[in-house]
Amino acid sequence: MTEIEGGITAPYGFKASGVHCGIKKNNLDLALIFSEFPALAAGMFTTNKVKAAPVVVSQKKIRQGWARSIVANSGNANACTGKKGIENAVKMCEIAANQLGISSQEVLVASTGVIGEQLPMEKVEEGIKMAVRSLSLQGSHIAAKAIITTDKKIKEIAVETDISGQGKKKVKIGGIAKGSGMISPNLATMLCFITTDACITPDALNQALQRAVNKSFNQISVDGDMSTNDTVIILANGKAGNKRIKTWRKKPTLRVKDENFEIFCENLDYLCIKLAKSIVKDGEGVTKMFEVKVEGAPFPDDARRIARKVASSNLVKTAIAGASPNWGRIMAALGSAHTRIKPEKVDILIEDMLVVEKGQSAQASLQNLREKLLKDEVRIIIRLNQGSCQTTFWGCDLTEKYVKINKRYV
Amino acid sequence: MTEIEGGITAPYGFKASGVHCGIKKNNLDLALIFSEFPALAAGMFTTNKVKAAPVVVSQKKIRQGWARSIVANSGNANACTGKKGIENAVKMCEIAANQLGISSQEVLVASTGVIGEQLPMEKVEEGIKMAVRSLSLQGSHIAAKAIITTDKKIKEIAVETDISGQGKKKVKIGGIAKGSGMISPNLATMLCFITTDACITPDALNQALQRAVNKSFNQISVDGDMSTNDTVIILANGKAGNKRIKTWRKKPTLRVKDENFEIFCENLDYLCIKLAKSIVKDGEGVTKMFEVKVEGAPFPDDARRIARKVASSNLVKTAIAGASPNWGRIMAALGSAHTRIKPEKVDILIEDMLVVEKGQSAQASLQNLREKLLKDEVRIIIRLNQGSCQTTFWGCDLTEKYVKINKRYV
Numbered sequence: 095m096t097e098i099e100g101g102i103t104a105p106y107g108f109k110a111s112g113v114h115c116g117i118k119k120n121n122l123d124l125a126l127i128f129s130e131f132p133a134l135a136a137g138m139f140t141t142n143k144v145k146a147a148p149v150v151v152s153q154k155k156i157r158q159g160w161a162r163s164i165v166a167n168s169g170n171a172n173a174c175t176g177k178k179g180i181e182n183a184v185k186m187c188e189i190a191a192n193q194l195g196i197s198s199q200e201v202l203v204a205s206t207g208v209i210g211e212q213l214p215m216e217k218v219e220e221g222i223k224m225a226v227r228s229l230s231l232q233g234s235h236i237a238a239k240a241i242i243t244t245d246k247k248i249k250e251i252a253v254e255t256d257i258s259g260q261g262k263k264k265v266k267i268g269g270i271a272k273g274s275g276m277i278s279p280n281l282a283t284m285l286c287f288i289t290t291d292a293c294i295t296p297d298a299l300n301q302a303l304q305r306a307v308n309k310s311f312n313q314i315s316v317d318g319d320m321s322t323n324d325t326v327i328i329l330a331n332g333k334a335g336n337k338r339i340k341t342w343r344k345k346p347t348l349r350v351k352d353e354n355f356e357i358f359c360e361n362l363d364y365l366c367i368k369l370a371k372s373i374v375k376d377g378e379g380v381t382k383m384f385e386v387k388v389e390g391a392p393f394p395d396d397a398r399r400i401a402r403k404v405a406s407s408n409l410v411k412t413a414i415a416g417a418s419p420n421w422g423r424i425m426a427a428l429g430s431a432h433t434r435i436k437p438e439k440v441d442i443l444i445e446d447m448l449v450v451e452k453g454q455s456a457q458a459s460l461q462n463l464r465e466k467l468l469k470d471e472v473r474i475i476i477r478l479n480q481g482s483c484q485t486t487f488w489g490c491d492l493t494e495k496y497v498k499i500n501k502r503y504v
Numbered sequence: 505m506t507e508i509e510g511g512i513t514a515p516y517g518f519k520a521s522g523v524h525c526g527i528k529k530n531n532l533d534l535a536l537i538f539s540e541f542p543a544l545a546a547g548m549f550t551t552n553k554v555k556a557a558p559v560v561v562s563q564k565k566i567r568q569g570w571a572r573s574i575v576a577n578s579g580n581a582n583a584c585t586g587k588k589g590i591e592n593a594v595k596m597c598e599i600a601a602n603q604l605g606i607s608s609q610e611v612l613v614a615s616t617g618v619i620g621e622q623l624p625m626e627k628v629e630e631g632i633k634m635a636v637r638s639l640s641l642q643g644s645h646i647a648a649k650a651i652i653t654t655d656k657k658i659k660e661i662a663v664e665t666d667i668s669g670q671g672k673k674k675v676k677i678g679g680i681a682k683g684s685g686m687i688s689p690n691l692a693t694m695l696c697f698i699t700t701d702a703c704i705t706p707d708a709l710n711q712a713l714q715r716a717v718n719k720s721f722n723q724i725s726v727d728g729d730m731s732t733n734d735t736v737i738i739l740a741n742g743k744a745g746n747k748r749i750k751t752w753r754k755k756p757t758l759r760v761k762d763e764n765f766e767i768f769c770e771n772l773d774y775l776c777i778k779l780a781k782s783i784v785k786d787g788e789g790v791t792k793m794f795e796v797k798v799e800g801a802p803f804p805d806d807a808r809r810i811a812r813k814v815a816s817s818n819l820v821k822t823a824i825a826g827a828s829p830n831w832g833r834i835m836a837a838l839g840s841a842h843t844r845i846k847p848e849k850v851d852i853l854i855e856d857m858l859v860v861e862k863g864q865s866a867q868a869s870l871q872n873l874r875e876k877l878l879k880d881e882v883r884i885i886i887r888l889n890q891g892s893c894q895t896t897f898w899g900c901d902l903t904e905k906y907v908k909i910n911k912r913y914v
Contacts, residue, residue: 141840142836142839142840143838143839143840143841143843143844143845143846143847144835144836144838144839144840144847144863145839145847171832173832173835173836174832174835174847174860174863174864174865175864176848176862176863176864208832209831209832209833209835209836210831210832210835210860210864210865211865317818317819319817319818319819319833319836319837319840320836320839320840321836322835322836322839407729408727408729408818408902408906408910409727409729409910412906412907412910412911413910413911415907415911416910416911416912418911418912421619421620422581422583422584422618422619422620423619423729425554425583425584425619425620425732426552426554426583426619426729426730426731426732427729428553428554429552429553429554429555429730429732430551430552430553430554430729430730431553433553434553435553436553437553437554437555437584438586450584450620452586453554453584453586454584454585454586454620455584455620455621492818492907493907493911494904494907494908496818496822496907497822497825497902497903497904497906497907498904500818500819500822500823500826501822501823501825501826501828501903502826502828
């Protein structure tokens, strides 16, 4: 696997664009992604009961298993907007489809921004038309720019790997994402769009995406709040030539049972984890990221619950912010996750320094520990010693700046 | 019901004291409560898997249903301290029992403070001896002072009510508590000790305490972190004369089926809710408290989950801190609680102003709303309109000061 340039337009046959249409005052606010060829699609969406209109619309469409375009706006979440919101989300797909000369069934939609306001549809319509006109094979970067809101950095990546088995044809995967941290002054929304030219079965595509999301975007927390708009979509147009197909209906090469499937998954995992970590690092007010690795859990769920609880604890997060070697907070947080673990068996390492042994102080030098905690990225390992399941989760510190940003008036 | 002076020493036959023995540098750090007569006892404890030694010891003892003394220290949580921690907790009871001339089975123990350090037992022993010597019928206030750590205010209350049915004998209930917000630099620990001279059956005492705690201490959140040391204990010595008994074994007047039981419960609820709210108000860095009332839930659990989620959301908490009329955050938080509610039926009122109607913006004036949000106490009502269950929860804002306090080095 090699990291390459080009983001979502690195895979063969994908174009993208980003424009400013006036949803936001000054910045780019509308992105379009388009595969010149029919493509399979898979997606994962927020589990919040309050789902934004574009989530409802895209989630329903994606069940058919194919789509070749995504239209996404920032600055307005189109959430809590009732029937009119749904109509507007559908309309966004129709406008894009008309302009692209494809069926509106082939267009997915996503939004991020303020909750509770209707989209300015005239502006959006103009924007989509502009976006179609400016589609480009180098459009990934500007599309990535158009979906961010308060993100400080653009999140874009592409990888290339040989999964043909013959070393001749390389498969590419590209991704862009927008961050969490608070969006507009409203919500932590996470959007991620992935493209690939891999020739893959619908089943394999779905499985690969689920695996990757469960290892990446489902394993991060900025403030523990769940958005109404979270969306991850992957489009696969099969044009890499790992086995050429003419339509998406033909049986392609990459099936779940193939050896090559694992290679594809590893690539997708890598891409998603990298984007997910960049979201955490770029969270509002974040100065430090930390990794919580839980090992030796009796069940996978125990590991996940404990990792999430520790990484989401305001006390742990403020301790990380202040480089405070306060392992008692980690113990208290892991004990409050709903599991059946025995605390008296737990070891904790912070930056490879043993701080808790069998549930008690390992008498580590707090001064040394404090120095280690001054790093930008801190690694916490929790050894439960009660089984063989493990997981990794990424969290960020909680700072005065986070509070300041999110206190402000809408 | 009347509020009266005297706290935990208001009920007949209770003495208390508070001393400084050196666990903390300067402040009072050891409290003792003692009933001159045998008493029933009931208690509720943290559900954290990581339980402090005094929790383990008291939880086991209280199953017998009686106790007449509580020894409590602040400044050291005696948590994550292994076997030696348990031995020290047991020893604290024994020292107190020896000095008081009672069985050590009749003494309960509680601690709050730093995690992971052993208690300085010589100092503690001296402290307990001093505390026994200084027991007094006016000792409630000093005992309340000895259990607090970073609390700014002392939490003490007593109520009196006629539950004799003849208007002659009044029953008194007194309580002291220590706050949440972060304790020492470690944990949000909540301790509450209640005394009453009511003559009540063990079953009725247990039920009354459970009801009251579920309506009060289980319905507050400062930072969503759960302590290893949370403890609520009630002692009832039956000396009010609502029906005199000579030993705790005799069948007393107040049974669960009695009409008077409801009156007793209402009094206890009032006392616990008032102490619970004072804990929230006094949380570290807190400038504003808010009440989340959830109505019209299909099941009690749905109401509780939603209320807790909204009150614990960092986004809602920062919005309250900044008086930001950001109802989108409330919608997103309630949707992310694990329930089956339909968001399109939800109405939300902030300070009696309708801001969300049927899941959408009620077009309220955000400027008016902002003015209402400037108050010290804000009331949010969430009408699910999907059933008849309801609950009330109390939360506090999240401020820069909270972060600052909790970032600091141990």
